[in-house]
Amino acid sequence: MNFVEELRWRGMLHDIMPGTEEQLNKELTSGYIGFDPTADSLHVGHLTQIMTLIHFQRAGHKPFALVGGATGMVGDPSGKSAERNLLSEDILNHNVACLESQLKKFLDFDCGANSAEMVNNYDWFKNFNFLDFIRDVGKHLTVNYMMAKDSVKKRLEGDTGMSFTEFSYQLVQGYDFYYLWKEKNCMVQMGGSDQWGNIVTGTELVRRKASGTAYAITTQLIKKADGTKFGKTESGAVWLDPAKTSPYKFYQFWLNTSDSDAKTWIRIFTLRSQQEIESLELEHDAAPHLRILQKALAEDITIRTHSEKALQTAIKTSEFLFGNGSLEFLTGLTEKEILDAFDGVPHFKISINELTQGVSVTDLLSEKASVFSSKGETRKMIQGGGVSVNKEKIAESTQIFNADNLINNKFLIAQKGKKNYFLLIAE
Secondary structure, X not given: OXXXXXXXXXXXXXXXXXXXXXXXXXXXXEXXXXXXXXXXOOEHHHHHHHHHHHXXXXXXXXXXXXXXXXXXXXXXXXXXXXXXXXXXXXXXXXHHHHHHHHHOOOOOOOOHHHOOEEEEOHHHHOOOOHHHHHHHOHHHOOHHHHHOOHHHHHHHHOOOOOOHHHXXXXXXXXXXXXXXXXXXXXXXXXXXXXXXXXXXXXXXHHHHHHOOOOEEEEEOOOEOOOOOEOOEEOXXXXXXXXXXXXXXXXXXXXXXXXXXXXXXHHHHHOOOOHHHHHHHHHHHHHOHHHOHHHHHHHHHHHHHHOOHHHHHHHHHHHHHXXXXXXXXHHHHOOHHHHHHHOOOOOEEEEOHHHHHXXXXXXXXXXXXOOOOOOHHHHHHHXXXXXXXXXXXXXXXXXXXXXXXXXXXXXXXXXXXXXXXXXXXXXX
């Protein structure tokens, strides 16, 4: 497998330094991508770089995932209009541990010569004092060279300016590349197209400090076809941590992709071959309403990020909420899994003691839980056939519910109309 050619046909390649492809075609080569621990989870915006490392390893090369315990203390100015708040060392250490755990799910760390490795740049910066750094690193790059970078020029032309802390970021990242080149024989740094300036600083430092040769590759920054930011929803970022974004919401994010984005993203975020993807596109174009591409994309990336079990739960939850799925799948889930499955559905707490004695459906849905604003509205909706509890249509407003009706001794699921669901939690 030719790594660069793989990125090309998938539409991922943006820039490549001359000689890089020749080096990769010549021999097993080590390369790395850096991830800054600004949060305790990666999000879907990081998936392009994760997939790049996966393709790099599948092509027979050795991937390094660098978690920036040191660079996270500085803050990358690339693409930022203002300096971000710096995190404490304790928070950074927590974030680093979380990111390392997530990255280990995507790469093979036990496959021989090209096993993946995890590194943390804090390990080589923690004993590097300021005077040694400006003498051994800073002297090799001119201020003119550093100020010519787009990330610097844009900030200097703006209203906020740039602190020395942020200005020094490219030197710190550049030294990462030099250190890995020297200590790990890491020849290539990869990243998003906004990282080109920082990456090239590293290749320049290798050249000036050690008369060595290093290489650079960047990938396209992902955007939606409608111009809105990739990875953002009304509720915020789509995280890889299931505690922050449930597998159901994660699955739905990909399932709700537009046709044009699905054709782009299935190349970037899955490992399907070109032939498989083109075949899926033909099937999709013949029956767009079946959303074949979106389903293939959502299934592939949900399994890779979470698990096969999480995917099946997400599919069954989707069928339950939007189709004719049954309640049976809920009985095999834990309380947390049910809450995750119904993340985003309005929740109401009800008294288990009152429910044990029996509660009429009108009291249940208007007083105990605010599904309806009044008993009158509840009765009217019941008469119109628009109310269901636990997937059973309510025929009489006097119907009584008690603890025996609870799913897993904990939940009732009310439905107003076809698509408005409410989760009632007995406590």
